[in-house]
Amino acid sequence: MFAACHVHDGEREAWIDVIQGTFSSDDASEHVTFGARVGPVAGQADPAATAVPAGAAYSQSPFWGIKLSRDEALAHPRIDEFWEIVDYGLLTDPVVHVHVYGHELSTLAAAGQSFVLAVPGNGTRSSRPMRMLAARR
Numbered sequence: 677m678f679a680a681c682h683v684h685d686g687e688r689e690a691w692i693d694v695i696q697g698t699f700s701s702d703d704a705s706e707h708v709t710f711g712a713r714v715g716p717v718a719g720q721a722d723p724a725a726t727a728v729p730a731g732a733a734y735s736q737s738p739f740w741g742i743k744l745s746r747d748e749a750l751a752h753p754r755i756d757e758f759w760e761i762v763d764y765g766l767l768t769d770p771v772v773h774v775h776v777y778g779h780e781l782s783t784l785a786a787a788g789q790s791f792v793l794a795v796p797g798n799g800t801r802s803s804r805p806m807r808m809l810a811a812r813r
Contacts, residue, residue, distance in 0.1 A: 677765045680733060681775040688723075689715030690776050693731050694761045696754055697741055707741025710749045710758040714766065714776050723776050725762050727755075 678693045692714060697707035711730035715723050727750055730743040749755060765772055774780060 677761055677769075678734075679765065679769065679772045681772060687716050688775055688778065689713055690766075690772050691728070691733065692725075692762055692765065692772075693734070694758050695740060696757060704738045704741050707739065708752070708754065709740045709743045710752070710755070711744070711746075712758075712762050714762070725759070725766075 678695075680691045682689055682691065690713070692712045693709055694712075695707050695709045697704065709730040711728045711732065712725045713728045714725045717724040717726060727746045729745050730749065731740050732743075734740065736743075744752060749758070752758075766776060767773065770780070
């Protein structure tokens, strides 16, 4: 997971790219890269993750494999894995978490605990509000 934290017009956002594939060799032919922007979204009370074109800030390299467009990502069979990685990064990476949410990680997240997330479905998967409901081991 690659995350770039920005502030635009006073709004905090993180641009996240996730490469999925096999990394046991130098062959990157099966790599596929997804992108997300996490931050304010109209109609959402909390920061939300929205699919965006992958790796837009990076030059083309075999390492990235296929950089998916938003539409390609939303239709891709590995989209759920991508959202799980984004969720995990938002909840466990202290730099990204503080930047997006404006507060420190909870003691459970800092201790490596996982969280159950409530993600209301809207049919399009265009945005995913992040709300921590309960911790679990």
